[in-house]
Amino acid sequence: MTETTSKPEPQIKIRGLYKIFGADPERVLPEVQKGMSKSEVLETTQHVVGLRAIDIDMYPGKTTVIMGLSGSGKSTLIRHLNRLIEPTTGEILVDGQDVMKMNPAELRELRRTRMSMVFQKFALLPHRSVLDNAAMPLEVREVPEEERHAEAQKWLARVGLDGYGASYPHQLSGGMQQRVGIARALTSNSDIMLMDEAFSALDPLIRTDMQNLLLELQEELHKTIVFITHDLDEALKLADHLVILKDGEIVQQGEPQRILMHPEDPYIVDFISDINRARVLRARTVMTEGITPDAVVHGDVDVNDTLESVIARAEGRTDQAFRVVRDGQPVGHLSMTDVVLALVPTDASEQRQATV
Amino acid sequence: MAHYDGVFNTLGLRDWCDAGKEDGPMTMAQLLAQAKGADPNETTGPLPFPSLDSLHDACSRIPQTREMTAGLERFFLDIKNSLKVVLDPITQPLSWMLDGALWLFTTIPWWVLIPMLIALTWYVSRSRAVTIFVALAFVFLGAIDHLEVAIQTLAIIFVCTGLCVIFGVPIGIAMSKNDTLQKGTIPVLDLLQTLPTFVYLIPLIFLFSVTESKLYGIAIILYAIVPVIRLTDLGIRLVDKDVIEAADAFGMTSRQKLFKVEIPLALPNIMAGVNQTIMMSLAMVVIASLVSAPGLGVLVLRGIRNLEIGVGLIAGLGIVLLAVMLDRASKAALNRVDVSRSTR
Numbered sequence: 026m027t028e029t030t031s032k033p034e035p036q037i038k039i040r041g042l043y044k045i046f047g048a049d050p051e052r053v054l055p056e057v058q059k060g061m062s063k064s065e066v067l068e069t070t071q072h073v074v075g076l077r078a079i080d081i082d083m084y085p086g087k088t089t090v091i092m093g094l095s096g097s098g099k100s101t102l103i104r105h106l107n108r109l110i111e112p113t114t115g116e117i118l119v120d121g122q123d124v125m126k127m128n129p130a131e132l133r134e135l136r137r138t139r140m141s142m143v144f145q146k147f148a149l150l151p152h153r154s155v156l157d158n159a160a161m162p163l164e165v166r167e168v169p170e171e172e173r174h175a176e177a178q179k180w181l182a183r184v185g186l187d188g189y190g191a192s193y194p195h196q197l198s199g200g201m202q203q204r205v206g207i208a209r210a211l212t213s214n215s216d217i218m219l220m221d222e223a224f225s226a227l228d229p230l231i232r233t234d235m236q237n238l239l240l241e242l243q244e245e246l247h248k249t250i251v252f253i254t255h256d257l258d259e260a261l262k263l264a265d266h267l268v269i270l271k272d273g274e275i276v277q278q279g280e281p282q283r284i285l286m287h288p289e290d291p292y293i294v295d296f297i298s299d300i301n302r303a304r305v306l307r308a309r310t311v312m313t314e315g316i317t318p319d320a321v322v323h324g325d326v327d328v329n330d331t332l333e334s335v336i337a338r339a340e341g342r343t344d345q346a347f348r349v350v351r352d353g354q355p356v357g358h359l360s361m362t363d364v365v366l367a368l369v370p371t372d373a374s375e376q377r378q379a380t381v
Numbered sequence: 382m383a384h385y386d387g388v389f390n391t392l393g394l395r396d397w398c399d400a401g402k403e404d405g406p407m408t409m410a411q412l413l414a415q416a417k418g419a420d421p422n423e424t425t426g427p428l429p430f431p432s433l434d435s436l437h438d439a440c441s442r443i444p445q446t447r448e449m450t451a452g453l454e455r456f457f458l459d460i461k462n463s464l465k466v467v468l469d470p471i472t473q474p475l476s477w478m479l480d481g482a483l484w485l486f487t488t489i490p491w492w493v494l495i496p497m498l499i500a501l502t503w504y505v506s507r508s509r510a511v512t513i514f515v516a517l518a519f520v521f522l523g524a525i526d527h528l529e530v531a532i533q534t535l536a537i538i539f540v541c542t543g544l545c546v547i548f549g550v551p552i553g554i555a556m557s558k559n560d561t562l563q564k565g566t567i568p569v570l571d572l573l574q575t576l577p578t579f580v581y582l583i584p585l586i587f588l589f590s591v592t593e594s595k596l597y598g599i600a601i602i603l604y605a606i607v608p609v610i611r612l613t614d615l616g617i618r619l620v621d622k623d624v625i626e627a628a629d630a631f632g633m634t635s636r637q638k639l640f641k642v643e644i645p646l647a648l649p650n651i652m653a654g655v656n657q658t659i660m661m662s663l664a665m666v667v668i669a670s671l672v673s674a675p676g677l678g679v680l681v682l683r684g685i686r687n688l689e690i691g692v693g694l695i696a697g698l699g700i701v702l703l704a705v706m707l708d709r710a711s712k713a714a715l716n717r718v719d720v721s722r723s724t725r
């Protein structure tokens with residue numbers, strides 16, 4: 026595809042980022058850079074390797090999801106983007122500007138106008154009303170009250186909290202509190218939204234609601250979202266770009282569909298072995314590219330249709346085939362046998378199972 | 382032959398010791414021993430380590446214990462005048478404030494003052510029950526003719542608590558921001574809190590004349606300021622880290638963070654500190670009547686001195702009543718700030 030040439034510059038570039046927790050990280054850094062393992066570092070030097078050799082490009086208007094198990098360094102990574110945590114070494118460029126070289130005033134400006142954040146535990150101000158909470162980013166910038174309340178009101182309505190402005194956070198359910206958290210982030214009107222396990226504290230149904238809300242908002246607003254989760258289904262639902270972390274290192278990153286079809290590491294194979302592949306794999310991932318005019322087809326499916334819906338279209342018959350279209354233009358061919366094959370776990374997992 | 386002679390001999394300090402030899406007055410122990418006709422060191426047996434007195438026996442250059450206390454007193458007297466030059470002007474406003482408040486509270490006619498105090502109770506507590514209780518308590522104090530003295534006590538407490546808050550809260554905030562400062566301050570606070578209340582008065586009596594109001598003002602403030610400092614420090618340290626992080630993430634300056642997040646969230650703790658400060662100044666104001674603080678304490682003191690049991694007990698009852706009034710009103714205020722922030 027020619028997409029690479031038309032691709033814009035990444036909005037956030039992370040280069041060679043290392044973070045070591047402990048008394049004297051500088052001293053331990055060379056060892057870590059030489060590849061000493063996390064447990065070895067902990068044993069010999071009592072330092073914790075938080076992040077190791079992180080390189081990520083995050084593109085404007087896209088959702089980058091960072092996924093990993095507890096303790097893999099997700100929170101540490103996202104807090105480097107607005108420098109709530111100082112790195113041991115490395116570069117973080119936001120719109121080409123090095124965050125590490127910013128003075129306190131510039132850093133505050135970055136946090137006020139270019140990045141907003143949504144937190145796992147909501148982190149609302151308990152003594153302020155919902156409206157004041159949503160208006161907080163503008164209050165920090167000393168925008169007059171009337172103006173900031175109008176703006177906050179608008180976003181509260183947008184996330185479905187019309188009429189709750191005068192309530193206090195503790196009067197709302199968790200899901201509603203997180204809507205306030207999102208409204209607050211939107212009020213700041215920044216391009217970049219950092220979301221640290223924003224939906225992890227919510228129960229599954231509310232969580233799905235919130236994911237849909239986020240997708241809806243994203244369709245409209247095209248923010249650059251950095252989303253953290255330890256839930257693969259959530260990651261696959263939201264991600265344009267998926268980064269998988271383990272023990273502070275990136276094991277694989279790329280388009281989520283690609284990672285599903287071609288996992289490069291047994292760790293990831295393990296990770297994806299439990300998911301419902303029919304629900305997350307899409308027609309474009311499985312189709313044969315190019316137009317074959319003489320092929321027999323039983324209808325059209327969209328590139329973004331899930332295999333689940335394709336199977337439903339075929340009413341379960343494996344002798345059917347579909348034309349795959351993008352924006353009404355045919356781009357590929359999808360036979361049901363390919364669909365069914367794609368549901369079988371990947372080669373890598375087969376090899377693994379053979380060795381077990 | 383004294384017990385530690387040998388030590389000084391082997392150290393070769395005998396000449397130095399004897400050079401200062403003079404027949405100083407005997408210690409009490411020696412006197413007693415003489416009366417009994419025995420050597421003091423033999424009968425009591427020496428401590429396993431040398432004491433000043435036993436070392437003095439062996440070497441007269443070493444001072445006796447009583448010279449230490451005397452020395453402290455001399456030192457205090459020596460610095461007294463220079464200390465006074467510094468402290469007098471600094472603390473003078475306290476005298477004015479106390480005298481002013483006492484004058485104001487006793488000059489305003491009761492039918493203006495009492496309704497004002499009741500209105501104040503309503504304003505801080507927003508509790509009908511507390512306000513009615515306070516009103517009834519004033520009526521009762523008036524009925525037993527103790528209103529004027531109670532008002533004097535109240536005036537002193539208002540001034541002292543106000544100053545405790547004005548100084549204590551910033552000190553507490555500074556402590557919460559700076560671990561070294563906290564480590565340095567906590568022993569001082571411990572000292573202030575454990576020092577017997579009478580001991581406060583000793584250096585103050587040396588420094589200031591008993592007729593000055595600031596004498597008891599300082600004693601009350603030093604004693605009562607501790608809880609408000611401690612609880613401000615604690616309250617700010619206990620503010621939810623996630624909320625602080627959110628404040629940082631949205632680019633608050635440390636000033637904005639302090640006034641918009643930390644102080645409001647620490648307020649329940651700070652108020653609990655103020656409540657304790659009020660109670661402690663009330664405890665101290667009674668003792669301070671020893672050094673001319675007016676109010677109910679004077680009557681208690683009279684009860685003790687002249688064995689006027691009734692006077693003492695009624696005044697004591699008045700103090701209890703004041704304590705309950707102040708406690709209920711400040712607790713109600715505390716609950717009111719607490720209500721909108723029962724988080725998660």
Ligand SMILES: Nc1ncnc2c1ncn2[C@@H]1O[C@H](COP(=O)(O)OP(=O)(O)OP(=O)(O)O)[C@@H](O)[C@H]1O
Nearest residue numbers: 046073074075094095096097098099100101102255
């Ligand atoms: N301040 C710190 N001091 C020492 N070690 C730390 C510190 N913060 C994090 N770590 C360590 O860094 C590693 C990554 O922690 P981090 O909080 O980023 O994990 P996470 O992926 O966000 O996990 P979770 O899903 O539990 O939130 C962990 O091993 C943790 O112990």
Ligand SMILES: [Mg+2]
Nearest residue numbers: 099100101222
């Ligand atoms: Mg985390």
